[in-house]
Amino acid sequence: MDKDRIVVVGGYGAVGSIVCRELGHRFPGKVYAAGRSLERAEQLSRETEGRVLPMQLDISRPVDPKLLEGVKLVVMCLDQKDVSFVRTCLLSGAHYIDVSANISFQAQVEALQKEAERGGATAVMNVGLAPGVTNLLALEACRRLDRTEAIEITILLGLGDRHGKAALEWTVDNLGTRFEIIKKGRSETVGSFTDARLADFRGAIGRRSAYRFPFSDQRSLPSTLGVPDISTRLCLDPAFITAFLAGFRKLGLHRLLRLKPLRAAAIACFGRVHLGSERFAVQVEAVGEKDGRMAAAVYRLQGRRQSELTAFCALDVSEAVCGSTMPAGVFSIEQLLDWKRMSRLSREELEVEIRS
Structure with missing residues (x-):
């Protein structure tokens, strides 16, 4: 059987539905919107006049490898707790x-190198805005310098935007987490919403306080770019929500989110209350040496x-x-591609500043 099918898991969600619709135009009848809700997948199929087909798939349970016969590509738009499904794909x-x-999930997938080689499959991680765009811009910034000592990445997300359930769950679950970063070439454990840094996004956004958050670009970039110090920070629009969450974390109230009813309420609140704007911003600053000068x-x-x-x-x-x-x-995405090879992303207008 020819491998020509594309399965988008979470294909009827905020991100997955866009992926399905676009791929459905290019590969009509070969793209499947997959997820636990067959009804929502069928609705998307009707809206695309059959260019996207429905598939019921629950990745929290063992998946029969036969289901992937004829599948060339799986695009995962959901968070996962283990790598069982990824292993089956590869x-x-x-x-x-x-x-x-x-x-932590990325680290588990990296351990599947032998499975990918055995199956002749390519797995690309860090795909999206952050990580993804951040990785590609970090690569571009490093190329502007002769030597890079550190990279500071800052992301602003507007709460007026529509965020998928998986993204909201991941954000709430990580408000009080601790994670490892690479600082001066050594592993260091830090906490979410700690260690504030002022970032100047310029324009209407201006200066914002941003806090550490466990985006996976911090794991891949030290290795792929050979940079010994990388940090990624997050801030939200409106700014008072960022300050509130930092205070929430400092007082230790994030521990309350371990209680399932409060966790569910927090996720629902973020999903329903649309404060601020739909805007986002990314700033990647690489610091090092150019022509013998800092x-x-x-x-x-x-x-x-x-x-x-x-x-x-x-x-x-x-x-x-x-x-x-x-x-x-x-x-990781920056190991295979760069900004110029991304046909859609490269249309976006970048502001580039070189300081010496």
């Missing part, structure tokens, strides 16, 4: 793209509806994986 020879920002390369990107940009990144990677031969194994 061993079946299905290429795999993941939009997850989870550091220098910095700063890349800024601003826009609206981060779900769309996340989907565009996934689409660019999907088309690259389907349209060319890539090496088997598990890779």
Whole structure:
């Protein structure tokens, strides 16, 4: 059987539905919107006049490898607790793209290198806005310098935007987590919403206080770019929500979110209350040396509806994986692609600043 099918898991969600619709135009009848709700998948199929087909799939349970026969690519738009489904994909020879920002999950997928090689499959991690766009801009910033000592990444997300349930759950679950970063070449454990740093996004956004958050670009970039000090911080629009969450964390109230009813209420609150705007912003600042002098390369990107940009990144990677031969194994996005090769993302207007 020819491998020509594309399965988008979470294909009727905020990001997945965009991916399905776009791929459905290019590969009509070959794209499947997969998830636990067959009803929602069927609705999307009707809305696309059958260009996207429905598939009922529950990745929290063991998946029969036969279900992946004829599947060339799986695009994962949901968070996962373990790598069982990823392993099944890779061993079946299905290429795999993941939009997850989870550091610990990425580490588990990286351990599947042998499975990917055995199945002849390519797995691309860190696909989306953050990580994803952040990784690609970090690569561009490093290329502007002769030597890079540190990279500071700052992300602003507007709460007026539509955020998928998986993204909201991941954010709430990580408000009080501790995670590892690489600082001066050594592993260091830090806490979410600690260690504030002032970032200047310029324009209407201006200066914002941002706090550490466990985006997975902090795990991949020290290795792939050879940079010994990388940090990623998050702030939200409106600014008072960022300050509230930092205070919430400082007082230890994040522990209350371990209680399931309070966790569910927090996720519902973020999902229903649309404060602030739909805008997002990314700033990547690489600091190092250029022509024998200390220098910095700063890349800024601003826009609206981060779900769309996340989907565009996934689409660019999907088309690259389907349209060319890539090496088997598990890779971070910046190991296989760069900004110029991303047909949709490269249309976005970047602000570039070089300081020395």
